[in-house]
Structure formats: structure tokens, C-alpha cells
């Protein structure tokens with residue numbers, strides 16, 4: 549499906565529908581009239597297969613406790629097999645109420661208050677909150693950026709942070725929000741090797757694994773080097789980011805190692821007595837069965853939006869670096885050559901009328917960077933980029 553067909557078929561008005569992205573602008577940014585290019589949420593309806601399955605479930609009318617049918621795991625496995633993703637035995641899967649809440653659960657199950665948890669920053673800010681809110685010690689290793697604006701791990705810095713900080717657990721992000729990297733097998737093998745040397749447990753947030761507008765193939769951390777590191781990896785994933793289903797709060801926690809699984813189950817018995825959400829189960833199975841064309845169209849749209857956004861920004865801000873968008877639908881832009889970091893908020897909100905995610909939310913060192921959400925219609929995105937370009941043009 550091409551981008552235009554995708555937009556025509558699936559575009560939906562989100563304003564005045566209790567959407568965090570559109571209807572919480574006053575509360576979150578102090579101005580309800582900003583154009584929202586922030587939070588990772590889209591203007592698109594889920595695939596027909598999902599709507600049909602949810603409609604049938606709603607029409608049936610009973611929302612009692614669910615059991616997870618074999619067909620759910622068959623659909624999950626078929627999707628993974630078709631996309632070259634990790635094939636997971638069902639007994640290794642636990643259900644979560646979203647990936648963010650699973651950060652809290654993993655930290656609580658596998659570390660003690662005061663233990664050190666590592667983040668490779670800049671990274672998704674709820675990870676920072678999860679470490680702080682649970683009373684753990686936040687240790688960071690900053691990614692390194694080359695002259696073209698592309699990011700990589702700082703292997704020496706990573707190992708130093710692990711050793712000096714006494715790190716017990718690393719929450720990894722792959723593909724990486726906000727810098728858009730799809731890590732290579734060699735890169736992952738190197739960092740996982742460091743984790744193995746120092747006995748660091750790895751919680752791998754792979755929620756963006758289906759969203760690959762670039763050319764680099766995704767490899768799950770559990771599969772790196774023939775599965776050599778699998779037993780220290782806990783994978784968090786969901787189809788919610790892919791198909792705009794986040795409000796259904798349904799996700800997977802995959803624990804490969806039997807001992808870790810037993811430890812989690814024992815912790816969960818005391819703290820997490822949640823049943824899986826019947827609508828989340830229904831939507832995920834339907835998405836795996838009938839969402840492939842939708843995802844092709846969505847990915848095409850992201851390519852079009854990414855190319856258009858970059859080209860227009862480069863016309864007025866040629867030295868504003870943007871790393872290649874390999875994965876995710878989030879574009880990371882360094883505006884420090886044009887706007888003083890201290891003035892960034894007033895520039896973007898008051899001058900440009902935009903709601904975005906600010907760099908310092910992802911790392912204190914990233915003040916002056918901005919994250920834009922490209923998963924919207926080309927019309928909304930060009931309105932946003934014109935507001936940005938007009939603001940930049942007016943600076944001279």
C-alpha cells in the first residue's frame with residue numbers, strides 16, 4: 549500500500565476524542581492551540597482486521613475474565629516467523645499492562661532499593677522515571693555521536709559506567725527512541741558481552757521492532773550471536789506502538805531463563821495479580837493476522853514524511869543534524885546551531901506553535917535537541933514543518 553492510500557483509508561480526527569496527544573495540550577504544554585508533534589501516538593485508525601475483531605467482541609457483550617487461546621500464540625508466532633523476529637515459546641511469555649509499567653515491575657522484581665540501573669542516554673524518559681520512582685540509583689552511559697549526527701554505543705564508557713556504578717540491570721531500547729537507531733548484531737554483541745562480563749541483567753524494550761522505515765534489519769537481543777546472551781535478556785514488547793493500540797494496555801514480558809522466570813513469578817504472585825485484558829488480547833491477535841498490509845502502508849508513509857521533513861528543515865537550517873531514521877517514527881533534531889538551548893521551549897511553543905518532546909527529557913546533555921513525531925498525515929506534518937521553518941527564518 550502506498551502512503552497516500554494509507555492516509556486516505558486510515559486517517560482519523562483525534563481532537564476532542566480524549567486523546568492525550570491532542571486534548572491534553574493545555575494541561576501538558578500550557579497552550580491548547582499548539583500543533584501536536586509530541587508523544588508517540590498517531591492519527592491513524594487500526595487495521596480493519598483489528599476493528600472487526602474488537603467489534604465482534606464488543607457486540608458479544610460479555611467482558612468477563614479471559615483465557616488466552618492457542619490461536620493467540622499461533623498468530624504471534626506466525627507474525628514473528630514471517631518477519632524474521634524472535635520465535636518465542638509460549639511458556640516464556642508473561643503479560644504486562646504496557647511496556648512502561650513493565651519497567652517498574654522488572655526493576656522491582658530483579659533489583660533492590662538503592663541498586664544501580666543503567667540507561668544508555670538519551671533515551672525514552674519513562675525509563676528515567678521508573679528508576680527514580682522505585683528508589684534505584686540511576687547510572688547513565690551517554691551514546692556517542694559522529695560528525696554526521698549518527699549515534700553509537702560508547703563501549704568504554706558503558707563498561708566504566710557498569711563497573712564504577714556497580715550496575716545490576718540495564719534497560720536497553722532497541723530500536724532506540726529517540727535517536728532512531730536499529731542496532732546491528734555486532735553492536736549488540738559488544739554491549740551484551742560487557743553485561744555478561746559483569747553479570748548485568750538486561751531488560752530489552754523492543755516495542756518499536758516492527759517500525760522499520762530504514763534499511764537496517766532488526767535483531768532481537770535474545771537472538772544476538774546465536775542466542776548466546778539470551779538467558780540474561782528479558783524482552784518487553786507489544787504491538788501497541790505499531791498499530792496505535794496503546795490505550796488497550798496489553799504487552800508481553802518474555803523471560804527466557806528458567807531461574808529468572810521463577811524469580812519473576814514469585815515476585816508477581818505478591819505484587820501483580822492482573823488478568824490479561826480481553827480487548828488487548830483480541831486486538832493483538834487480529835493485528836498479527838491481518839495487519840501486514842496496513843503496516844506496509846504505514847511504513848511507506850513514514851518514509852515519505854521523514855524525507856519531506858528533513859529536506860525542508862535542511863533548506864533553512866543546513867547544519868541542524870538529524871540521525872538517519874532506521875527504526876521508530878521519531879525524528880531527533882539538533883537545533884543548537886540556531887536556537888540557544890535555554891530559549892528552545894519559548895521558540896518552539898511561542899514562536900512556532902508546536903508541541904514536541906524536548907531533548908532534556910531524554911538526557912540532561914541533550915538540551916537543545918528536539919524529538920518530532922512523524923507518524924501523522926503529510927498535511928499535519930507539513931503544517932508543522934512550515935511553522936518550524938518560519939520560526940527559524942525569522943531568527944536571523
Ligand SMILES: Cc1ncc(COP(=O)(O)O)c(C=O)c1O
Pocket residue numbers: 587588645646647648649672721725753755756786788789794799
Ligand atoms: C521505547 C518505548 N517504550 C515504551 C513505550 C510505551 O509503551 P506502553 O504504551 O506499552 O507503556 C514507548 C512509547 O512511546 C516507547 O517509545
